[in-house]
Structures are given as structure tokens and as C-alpha cells.
Amino acid sequence: MDIDLFLERIGVQSLPDSPLKRLQTLHRAMTKTVPFENVAVLEGKNISLEPSDIFAKVVGEGRGGYCFELNGLLAHLLERLGYKLERLLGRVWANGAPAPSLTHMTLRVFVEDRPYLCDVGFGGGTLREPLPWSPGEAAVQGPDTFRLDATDNGETMLSRLADGEWKNLYSLLPCPVRPQDYIPGNHYTSTHPNSYFTQSLVAALTTDSGRKTLRDRLFRTVGADGETERELTTFDEVVQVLDQEFGLKSLDLASLKSRLSHLFD
Template sequence: MVDRSAYLARIGYQGSLVPSMETLRGLHLSHVLTVPFENLDIQLGRPIALEPAALFEKIVTSRRGGYCFELNGLFALLLEDLGFAITRLAARVLYGAEGVRPRSHQVLLVHLDGKRWIVDVGFGGQGLREPLPCVAGLEHRQGPDQFRLTTDERGEHVLQCRLDEAWTNLYSFTLEPWLPVDYQFANYYHSHAPESLFVQRLICTMPTLDGRKTFIGNLLKVRGIDGLQELHVTSEVEREQLLQEHFGLIINDRLRF
């Protein structure tokens, strides 16, 4: 169980709570527009706890973000509390990958009215804004973004996003169910291994209604209808000010610069 009212207030959702496509879409969009994908705790040397109470305290009470195991982990609990039927899955990240990576991204499958929907509020790079029908070949426009599912040579589902006039692979997955405990090893790797991108650099991103804000290292990019704006940060204080201004994040400890 989660504190439903507090969670809904955190994401600014005031719509219907009946388990329906309208509710699922509204919750998903509200979540990604208010809760950033971020790895600040890893940069601060803090452990990433996946227990429900820890997730709620961080994301709702402390008004922070997180990465896939945290964001999709807590969102799954909210959906279940509202009466949605979900299956937890694991995906193999393809976006920006060199070689074959293990399955280490948490994604959700929602079963609703005889149909299946891919739900993911925790993918940092060009992630979904809304649920996506789990149907291969169907192109789906979501605000300024366009997505589709295909299948690869292994028979896995592949989520793609249209970038620069070409379809780009984001991640692949099967429909084999995972349990919450199954993500513990991947969570430890991503938050501790020197080769993990989350250990190597600060990452913070979230979509806007007409674009996306992305903060990587000391570079903030804001893309919208007016094009792309870039700002290079030159101090810890400036970076923390921008994290608060653009992502609503307040960090008590000093980040490494």
C-alpha cells in the first residue's frame, strides 16, 4: 500500500481513479512531467534502496526523482493500489549501447480490457510519455515524440523512438515476469560499478510538453519549440540552482564538480 493522496499530489494528478485507459494515460503523463529521471544520490555516494517505504520517502516526501528501479518500482505500487493488473519486466538497453548489454532496465506491462500496454516512467533517454500498446508495427505519436514496437531476430520486443528522421532502438524485452527482488543485482551494479554511466556522471532529464530538458555532467540542454538552448555550468552553486529551477530538485549535500 502507498499513501495514494500524497503520491497523486506529488505528480499533480487530479483525474479519475477508475482503472481505465484514460486514468492510466493521465497518471503516466503526469508522472513523467513532474518527477525527473536522475542519479544524484549515486553521485553523492548514497545507496539506492528499493524497499517501498524508501522509494516513497525519496520520491514523494522528499520530492526527488530516481532511475528506473525507483520510478517504475514505486509507480507499479500505485497502479496496483488503484486496481490495475501489472507485470514487471526487464529490458535490455540498446540506446547508446556498444555490444550486448544484460537485461537491466525495469519496465511495466499493464493488462487492461483484454489489451496489453507498455508503461515506463523511468527511462531517461527519450522515454515514453504515455502508455504504448504492446502491438508490433503500430506507430504512436506522443507530443513531439513518436514511438513504435518491432521485433528482433531473437523474437524480443524492441521499443523504438523516431530521432533525426530515423527509427532508433531504445531497448528490447520479453514478457517473462520479474519480481521486485530480481532487480536488486542490476540496481547494485548500476549504482556501484565504475563502468556504469550513473557512477561516471550526473544525469538528470525529464520531458516537457513540447520538448525535453537534459542535464549531463556540467551541460544543461533545453529543447523546445524554439529550438535547442545549451548552458555550460561553471560552479557547484550554479549547477544546484539549475537543478532546482528546471527539475525542482533541492540537494542538501554538495555534488562533485
């Protein structure tokens, strides 16, 4: 990995000397500049978990990716910078799934022996910065409030406060895993017909005061001035939003249009 090229990609000119501030700087910058997105899945491309392939995609092509790619790349970078970390595997609690499978990757990073949850690949619910691994304690990150809690089965649940209630986002297994343990989840996520990522278009970035997300035809921004929603009516509008709002260019338009044709029937 060429660290200088990566820092240029995420808009960081220099890194702080403090290990914690350095980690915070990298985390914040990635969530604001490298979109969580699944365009390559809809283009029918193979999603490689090799660090060199992810680097080429994110830095060379200016693309983003999903959790296995973005957190995998962050792990590779942090290890190069001398951080001790553990790779974690978890299940996303969304859409009322009674027993979600293990399809989410996060990191537990240690700074002066204190653990932090790092996750730059969770779309509209992505952490803005490292979250202290302190179960039961709420932490405010800009407009968001997060909390980790121990579950009855030994997992650790991340929740976010929304409309006065805690909403479960994902739970993490208690033991660290190895890079090869992500292969089944990545294969399912990128190829299975029941996977959300093979059915729908998604893109997300954090902003200084909120977030912007695209889900199929719905482009949504949340910021200091409130929330706005815009329903896109044509494929060309979708391409324009991917370009102008998420920096995604040089797309395989024919493949993408074919996969999204049902949205505009």
C-alpha cells in the same frame, strides 16, 4: 502508500473514471513532475527498491530516481488501484554497446485485457504516456514517435524516430520477472565503476511541448520553439539547475561536489 500524498506530489487533483484515461493521467504527470535522476548515486547513498523507501524519497524528500525506483513506485501504485500488470526487464542499447546487460525496468499494464508499455524512468527517451503493445505500429506522442518490434532472439525492441531514422532504445525479455529479479541490475547500476550512473550526472523531465535534460555540464531544452543548449561552467550553476529546473533540493553538496569535481578541473 498514501495515494493522496502521491497524487499531490505529481500535481493530480483527481483521477478519471476510465481505467485507460486514469493510467494516461498518472503516466503523463509522473514524467513531468518526478525527475529521472541519479543524484543519490553520486551522493554515495544506497538505492533501495523497497516501495516504502522509494515513496519516502520521491514524495517525502521531493527527489526523483531511475528506472528501478520510478517504475517500481508506479507498479506499486497501479496495483493498489487494481491494475493487472507485469514487471519486465530489459537491456539499453546505447553508446554502441555490443551486448548490453539487463539493467532496465519497465511495466506491461493491462487495460481491459489490452497490454500497454509503461515507462516513466528512461531519461531523455521516456515515454510520455502508455504505449499500446502493438509491434510494428508507430505511435506519435507529442513531438516523439515510438515503435515496438519483435527481435530475432524473442525480445521486444522499443525504438524512437530521430532525424528520419529509427533509433533503438531498449529491448525487453519476453517473460515477466519478479521484484527481486531487479536486485542485481540495481546493484550494478548504482555501485559499479563502469556504470554510467556512477560516472555522470543526469536529470530529465518531459514538458508540455518537449523535454529538458541535464547531462554533466550540458543543460538542454527541446520544445515548440526549438532546441537550446547551455554549458554550465561552475558547480554552483549545476546545483541551481537541479533546483530550479528539476526541483531537487537539500542535496549533499559536499559529496556531490567531490564526485563532480572532474567536470570543473
